[in-house]
Amino acid sequence: MPLRDRIEFDEAAARAEAEAAREALTTAETAFEAQGRIARRLGGRVEEGRAVFGFWTPEILDARVPSGDVFLEVLAPLEPMDLTRAHQEIRFERAWVPVIVEEAHCFTAVTGMRAGSRETLGDFYALAWRDPDGGWHRILDPLAMSLPFGVMAPAELYDVEAMLAAREDTAYFQAFRGEAPHKFGPPSNILQVHVPTATAGGTLASLTRHYHRLAERVARELPLEPADKLFLGYDAVQLLPVEPTTVHEAGPDFWQEVDGDEEGVTVSLLRPDTTNWGYDIVISGMATVNPVLLETGRPDELVDFAAQLHNFPGMPKKLILDVVFGHADNQGLGALNSHFFAGPNMYGQNLDYQNPAVRAILLEMQRRKVNFGADGVRVDGAQDFKWWDASTQTLRHDDDYLQSMSDLVQEAAGTRYRPWFIFEDGRPWPEEDWELSSDYRAVIEAQTDEDVFQWGPLTFAHNTPFLYTFWLSKFWRIREIVELGAHWISGTSNHDTLRRGTQVSPKLNVNTRLGRTRMEILDKAYDNPANHVLTYVALPGVPMDFLNAMARASWGFIRNQDDRYGVKVVAEEAISLKWQVDEYSYSVPANFRRLKEMGFETRSDLVRFFEFLPALVEVTEYDLDEIARLLNKAEPPLAGPEVYTVAALKHMARAWMDDMHEYCNVSTSLPALDADQAAFCLALRGFRRKRPWLAANYAGRDSFDYLRPIAGRTLFTALRHGPDGEQIYAVMHMEGKPTAEIDPLSLPVPGIGGGGWEVALRTPSIGPDYHGGPITLSDSMALVFSRHLPE
Numbered sequence: 001m002p003l004r005d006r007i008e009f010d011e012a013a014a015r016a017e018a019e020a021a022r023e024a025l026t027t028a029e030t031a032f033e034a035q036g037r038i039a040r041r042l043g044g045r046v047e048e049g050r051a052v053f054g055f056w057t058p059e060i061l062d063a064r065v066p067s068g069d070v071f072l073e074v075l076a077p078l079e080p081m082d083l084t085r086a087h088q089e090i091r092f093e094r095a096w097v098p099v100i101v102e103e104a105h106c107f108t109a110v111t112g113m114r115a116g117s118r119e120t121l122g123d124f125y126a127l128a129w130r131d132p133d134g135g136w137h138r139i140l141d142p143l144a145m146s147l148p149f150g151v152m153a154p155a156e157l158y159d160v161e162a163m164l165a166a167r168e169d170t171a172y173f174q175a176f177r178g179e180a181p182h183k184f185g186p187p188s189n190i191l192q193v194h195v196p197t198a199t200a201g202g203t204l205a206s207l208t209r210h211y212h213r214l215a216e217r218v219a220r221e222l223p224l225e226p227a228d229k230l231f232l233g234y235d236a237v238q239l240l241p242v243e244p245t246t247v248h249e250a251g252p253d254f255w256q257e258v259d260g261d262e263e264g265v266t267v268s269l270l271r272p273d274t275t276n277w278g279y280d281i282v283i284s285g286m287a288t289v290n291p292v293l294l295e296t297g298r299p300d301e302l303v304d305f306a307a308q309l310h311n312f313p314g315m316p317k318k319l320i321l322d323v324v325f326g327h328a329d330n331q332g333l334g335a336l337n338s339h340f341f342a343g344p345n346m347y348g349q350n351l352d353y354q355n356p357a358v359r360a361i362l363l364e365m366q367r368r369k370v371n372f373g374a375d376g377v378r379v380d381g382a383q384d385f386k387w388w389d390a391s392t393q394t395l396r397h398d399d400d401y402l403q404s405m406s407d408l409v410q411e412a413a414g415t416r417y418r419p420w421f422i423f424e425d426g427r428p429w430p431e432e433d434w435e436l437s438s439d440y441r442a443v444i445e446a447q448t449d450e451d452v453f454q455w456g457p458l459t460f461a462h463n464t465p466f467l468y469t470f471w472l473s474k475f476w477r478i479r480e481i482v483e484l485g486a487h488w489i490s491g492t493s494n495h496d497t498l499r500r501g502t503q504v505s506p507k508l509n510v511n512t513r514l515g516r517t518r519m520e521i522l523d524k525a526y527d528n529p530a531n532h533v534l535t536y537v538a539l540p541g542v543p544m545d546f547l548n549a550m551a552r553a554s555w556g557f558i559r560n561q562d563d564r565y566g567v568k569v570v571a572e573e574a575i576s577l578k579w580q581v582d583e584y585s586y587s588v589p590a591n592f593r594r595l596k597e598m599g600f601e602t603r604s605d606l607v608r609f610f611e612f613l614p615a616l617v618e619v620t621e622y623d624l625d626e627i628a629r630l631l632n633k634a635e636p637p638l639a640g641p642e643v644y645t646v647a648a649l650k651h652m653a654r655a656w657m658d659d660m661h662e663y664c665n666v667s668t669s670l671p672a673l674d675a676d677q678a679a680f681c682l683a684l685r686g687f688r689r690k691r692p693w694l695a696a697n698y699a700g701r702d703s704f705d706y707l708r709p710i711a712g713r714t715l716f717t718a719l720r721h722g723p724d725g726e727q728i729y730a731v732m733h734m735e736g737k738p739t740a741e742i743d744p745l746s747l748p749v750p751g752i753g754g755g756g757w758e759v760a761l762r763t764p765s766i767g768p769d770y771h772g773g774p775i776t777l778s779d780s781m782a783l784v785f786s787r788h789l790p791e
Helices: 011-027 031-039 058-062 160-165 170-174 204-219 226-231 300-310 356-370 399-407 442-446 475-487 495-501 518-526 529-538 566-573 576-580 583-587 593-597 603-619 624-632 646-663 675-689
Strands: 043-047 050-056 070-077 087-098 100-102 105-111 124-130 136-139 190-193 236-239 255-260 264-270 318-323 341-344 349-351 376-379 386-389 394-397 410-412 415-418 420-423 453-455 488-490 542-546 703-706 713-721 726-736 758-762 782-788
Touching (some): 011 031, 011 050, 011 100, 031 050, 043 160, 050 124, 204 300, 226 675, 318 356, 318 420, 376 399, 399 420, 442 453, 475 488, 495 518, 495 542, 518 576, 529 713, 593 646
Parallel strands (some): 190 542, 318 376, 376 420
Antiparallel strands (some): 043 050, 410 415, 758 782
């Protein structure tokens, strides 16, 4: 049946939506309350057999568009579409549905529209308005729940309620149902995961299958390989942002209209293929899932992953979503109306949090996203939520907005709940003295919820634990963690710290005792047995590990959408070649194939090119034409393109990002995992989980210090007391020369005297035969002892 005959404008339902908005604007106590009520009605939804749509459209008021020139544009494919295909050209029927304009909002309702589901593709839509010259302007839906072709394309109408009703973790959520919303608290530890590099498939579906396989092996008590142990023992999985990101600046667009008229349009469709670490977002589309992460193109994959974690045998795992609402990339200017923004910043654009509509829409995006089934939320860059106070002419932190984020009530399987919240907030970062002046407690102390956490000093800071004196220089921060860290995320490996580590000059005072090569040194620095003991045994709070670091896989600033500054970014990232890629790794045929095709056949070829590029970026002040000219003058000639041009440089930048993205995939590192290290880390996670009291701050007879005199090494000691009379004592060699032969139980640590101590954990290099007595401790070695004091 033709689209025009299939759908029909439901004027009564549309006017009811507009009347509800008018009622909110009239009766709400504040403008923000009114906009919050209206925001629940925005976007496209399926309700009682009809499709209902709402848009916030202040730009229509700005342009003084008559209501008769505003329509809902509905697009229906005339032939079957396959969202798993790389490219297809599809003819769409087009229909125009009237809307009801209510001040800065537009509403409409339609019967007969097809809604998308796991099995079927729905109709596409956008708002459109006609100018006096007959030209059409499209307004995309920022609250869309399915964006198969990204944020710059029309959205798909999706039956979200049906998707959520079919979730397979209903029993998990129903167990928490009560009269008041359930409040989720912290897990004992977290595994941070970047979906595209976590499995060979690089999608949420492939990650779900991976956890399903692990669940089957655990349930059947089958032997576990090191690759299995890598993912096990964690109570929570925190995904790097799964929101839609920026698109390729120079194209091609994923939705390209070839020709069309008012009756229909032919569209060239590309499967989204952006490479990104997740933080380059445009705000639009934040309520749904990045189509790049969806193997099937269906947002159900995120619900499936949540259910797989929640149903994990023996130990349900929590899902934590990492949300980015503190800024928007400049591409956001093309996806949202200008009223969303408050001016440029170092990332792109500030958001106008003081605009009641913007404030309400952002919170509604968050609510819808977390309703996929997340138990926790990590807020990226909380120090960036600011507003301009004209009375004092200063930027002020919007702590009220942060409070609103953690106050939101979610719902899953009929259970109302509030997630556990983590805030990354290093204020006064990015001021120059932030490393000294940040106390990492601004949000904890401002929030009313006692379970709010922040990233701690060793997690937020740009840590370089492979440089000599790092641990002693950070001792003042470690003392803070010991005393105050119960509400901090601890650990030194995450997506930021590992990336920063790859940007350090190898000419600095590198701790060569960590390994024979730079790759070994970097790998062991962020997957260090002694550091793991420090994090899981000695420090309070919630430990977090980054999957790529634990797998000793590579990592970096991954983004292939940047056309204008892509070459500059690669010049800044080039130093990571010295830390993460050796001759053998580069020579593997499957690695760096794009760069090899460009003429960089060996690592040495690429190294020489990278010796020129960063210097030329600096001396030319990033003049790409001049950089290309100078590269062509090099003697002997550089490897790579026969002639360097601006286009060739941009092609190289894209090739670097795509090749590094593949090189960072954890699946390539699994065969080389050390079995003893994997087993030790799993045992360490179990040790922490059995002793939840280790998450508390030090008190009473607890002690933490370093052994004096330093004598060329940094040796930490920690003594902790549990509520059941258990004592835990840890000795950690963090860096430097080996100790003389020492008896750990004879060190001058008050409270360790007497007998009864047993070795609970040994780092792998110590070996299973050590049960106490004199030992020589070297870099990265640690011991954990346990005993119960008599009552």
